[in-house]
Amino acid sequence: MRTRVTELFGIEYPIFAFSHCRDVVAAVSRAGGMGVLGALYFTPEELEIELSWIDEHVGGRPYGVDVVMPAKYEGADLGDASELLARLQSMIPERHKRFVEDLLAEHGVEPLGDEGAGKALLGWTDATGRPQVEVALRHPIALLANALGPPPVDVVEQAHAHGVQVAGLASNARHARKQVEAGVDIIVAQGTEAGGHTGDVSTMVLVPEVVDAVGEDTIVLAAGGIGRGRQVAAGMALGADGVWTGSIWLTVDEADTPERQRDKLLRATSRDTVRSRSWTGKPARMLRTAWTEAWESEKSPGPLPMPLQFMLISDALRRINRSGDGELATFPVGQIVGSMNQVKPAAQVVYELMSEYVEAIERLNAITAAD
Numbered sequence: 001m002r003t004r005v006t007e008l009f010g011i012e013y014p015i016f017a018f019s020h021c022r023d024v025v026a027a028v029s030r031a032g033g034m035g036v037l038g039a040l041y042f043t044p045e046e047l048e049i050e051l052s053w054i055d056e057h058v059g060g061r062p063y064g065v066d067v068v069m070p071a072k073y074e075g076a077d078l079g080d081a082s083e084l085l086a087r088l089q090s091m092i093p094e095r096h097k098r099f100v101e102d103l104l105a106e107h108g109v110e111p112l113g114d115e116g117a118g119k120a121l122l123g124w125t126d127a128t129g130r131p132q133v134e135v136a137l138r139h140p141i142a143l144l145a146n147a148l149g150p151p152p153v154d155v156v157e158q159a160h161a162h163g164v165q166v167a168g169l170a171s172n173a174r175h176a177r178k179q180v181e182a183g184v185d186i187i188v189a190q191g192t193e194a195g196g197h198t199g200d201v202s203t204m205v206l207v208p209e210v211v212d213a214v215g216e217d218t219i220v221l222a223a224g225g226i227g228r229g230r231q232v233a234a235g236m237a238l239g240a241d242g243v244w245t246g247s248i249w250l251t252v253d254e255a256d257t258p259e260r261q262r263d264k265l266l267r268a269t270s271r272d273t274v275r276s277r278s279w280t281g282k283p284a285r286m287l288r289t290a291w292t293e294a295w296e297s298e299k300s301p302g303p304l305p306m307p308l309q310f311m312l313i314s315d316a317l318r319r320i321n322r323s324g325d326g327e328l329a330t331f332p333v334g335q336i337v338g339s340m341n342q343v344k345p346a347a348q349v350v351y352e353l354m355s356e357y358v359e360a361i362e363r364l365n366a367i368t369a370a371d
Ligand SMILES: Cc1cc2nc3c(=O)[nH]c(=O)nc-3n(C[C@H](O)[C@H](O)[C@H](O)COP(=O)(O)O)c2cc1C
Pocket: 018, 038, 039, 040, 066, 067, 068, 145, 146, 147, 148, 169, 190, 193, 194, 195, 196, 197, 223, 224, 225, 226, 244, 245, 246, 247, 248, 331, 332, 333, 334, 335, 336
């Protein structure tokens, strides 16, 4: 199969797989697609280890790295990472801390032991995202992606100086145009169906809008709700050069998704997700559970702006996951979760996407030929 992205990256299939799991990234790239590692959860030292592992296991195939450097966040003017963390922590209201503690107590979730503090701030500020970019550019990556707005112009320039293509996620046409102005090469037009941070326009409406807005010279990937070959065909029919997927890799063999979480995903239907600000402060699609409902309830103090909300709740999430509380536990996932009913190797998922894509195209060709 040949599209602009298969040519650009030397890949067999125009299928991009976002995952926080290195095994999935390497497996998809080896299968002929392109794995993209989400760097968010890794310190620069950990990221170095993950990328070195991928370098050894990807069989010389191209892969990418995804960082989260939001264009707007609370405390953007507060200096370097160490200073930033303390200053931000002082901005979290007691009322919010009490709400979280009361919610966990209501569900009998135990406090953390002495396993140490979690990674409250993660990569989603400029100060914490940049060291990740520096590590990523020391590896033979083919693509640097950024979520939540255009990456800083100097980061785009650094990537280009290393011969690395830059992709940006966009959930509306105006943002897509801004990304192109900032030098981004590839726009991931991500519809509201998607897992994780997402806008409110559906993939079906968004992709042609973005394709038209950015013009012929910019490559567009369709994202959000893609988990079957028919959806790949739909994305291509809407004008995209390829597809960008996330949720479906959470339940493949290689994924490091904890078993309890995986079982919950396998059981969920396409109606079991909600767009909620209760995870990071920005709307993100995730499983609808007692956690998301509590943040919508009358008692809720309302989520804090990014990055304060995740700083507030990161230890609570660890406690919930450790306790195995089935009611509160939630994770980012898209509406395609309703089709994720079986655990398969990542390579099989890639091949099934492509074979169903071919069937869909043949079906359409047959319809046209019948005229
Ligand atoms: C568990 C999960 C975590 C995600 N985290 C990120 C992230 O850190 N950075 C990012 O650019 N996109 C992130 N996304 C969004 C994906 O890159 C992708 O755009 C989205 O999953 C596509 O929609 P789909 O879930 O319907 O396949 C995440 C998605 C999921 C499911």
